[in-house]
Amino acid sequence: MSRSSRKKDRTPPEVPIFSDRLMQVLETMIKGEAPNAGHFCGYCYTPIDRARMHCPHCVKAVADYPPVVKVPSDVAEMFRKVRRRESLVVNSFAQFGIMLGVMTFIVVFYFLFLNDAAIWWYVLDVVLLFVLSPVLAGLIGGYLGDEYAYRFARRKLADEWAAFDAEREEQRMAKVTSP
Ligand SMILES: [Zn+2]
Numbered sequence: 001m002s003r004s005s006r007k008k009d010r011t012p013p014e015v016p017i018f019s020d021r022l023m024q025v026l027e028t029m030i031k032g033e034a035p036n037a038g039h040f041c042g043y044c045y046t047p048i049d050r051a052r053m054h055c056p057h058c059v060k061a062v063a064d065y066p067p068v069v070k071v072p073s074d075v076a077e078m079f080r081k082v083r084r085r086e087s088l089v090v091n092s093f094a095q096f097g098i099m100l101g102v103m104t105f106i107v108v109f110y111f112l113f114l115n116d117a118a119i120w121w122y123v124l125d126v127v128l129l130f131v132l133s134p135v136l137a138g139l140i141g142g143y144l145g146d147e148y149a150y151r152f153a154r155r156k157l158a159d160e161w162a163a164f165d166a167e168r169e170e171q172r173m174a175k176v177t178s179p
Helices: 002-008 020-030 073-114 119-177
Strands: none
Touching: 020 073, 073 119
16 A cells, blocks of 8 residues: 555655765775775664764664674665666667657658658758767657656665565564574
């Protein structure tokens, strides 16, 4: 039920739990520019200062969620998927833009053919194809695609984080209740 109500929500699904700082860290880790090592919040994995008693991002107490020295591979994988999904969507939109350019070319060509147009019009049509396609790819991919990709990837991330969090909480509870 909560799932369907969330789908109706038009605002971009934010994942407050993934902090910008964590995103930056994961970005450099995935590029291989930084090792997966440090001092991270035990709940949201935002890098935190050793002196802190609470995470500055999720405000969980360090006592409740002991900091960890590395980001779990599941979390790093979630981030990798965000980037993969984003580029997949942007590329698909860009390809659609190219297709639109090609279709315009065909329609114009057909029109010229019907009207027995001079050869120069055909040359112009070809020029149009080469100019229009990349422009449409850039506009549709970079503008519409980018916006949609962000929402899509974030929505998926929110689902994955919820599943990850539920499982983790279950393990935590099991540990707490067992002697
Ligand atoms: Zn935190």
